[in-house]
Amino acid sequence: MISSLWKPEMRVEALVSTLxxxxxxxxxxxxxxxxxGRFLTVCDLNRVDLxxxxxxxxxxxxxxxxxIIVRHTMDYRKSLAPFQKYSVSMTISRWDEKYFYATHQFISKGKVVAEGESTAVILGRQGVVPPAQVIEAVNARQGRVEALPS
Structure with a gap:
């Protein structure tokens, strides 16, 4: 989490986190x-980076x-052994009027060892915050005014 503070800013049109x-x-x-279960925890780390x-x-x-994660699936193809290096990437692939959808991919030695998808919402005091409102707020915080279509 701390290392994310020194990484470049991430823009809405390129929502990819790789660790x-x-x-x-x-x-x-x-x-x-x-x-x-650790695979899912590492996916959480990707989200925090984003x-x-x-x-x-x-x-x-x-x-x-x-x-809030409302659904998460993961397909496991290969094992990861002690001390083995791997990278994990998360891409916000799309959103609709309620949910954000992310794809996750774990790669080691050039091969996909696991991949999955998660569905999430941002919950506010009044309920689910529409993704378009979240994107607009992120763009405004970054000094940008345009909203991107989902």
Whole structure:
């Protein structure tokens, strides 16, 4: 999370977060490979990177908004062994009047080891904050006024 503060600002038209990671001992399950739950936690780290780099984290604090994952799927193709390097990328692929949709891809040694999709909302005091309103707020925080179509 802290390293995200020094990364370049992320723009709405390029919502891709990539993190370089290594499997640590606390990531392992009884089979001595990365636990399936840890994959989902790493996806959370991608989201936090995006929140910080777009300025959305500050907007969420200011407006008392909360990001909520309503669905997450993950397909596992290969194991990740202790200390193995991997990268994970998250792309906000689209949004509609209620949800943001993100794709996640874990790659190691040039091969996809897992991939999935998550669906999320931003929840405010009055309920779900429409994605168009969130995008408009992010653009305004970045000094931009245009809103992008979903």
């Amino acid at each position: 370089e990671q290594r499997v640590l001992l606390n990531d392992l399950d009884l089979n001595l490979h990365m636990n399936n 929140f910080i780099r777009t300025g959305l984290a500050a907007l969420m604090v200011k407006n008392k908004w909360a990001p």
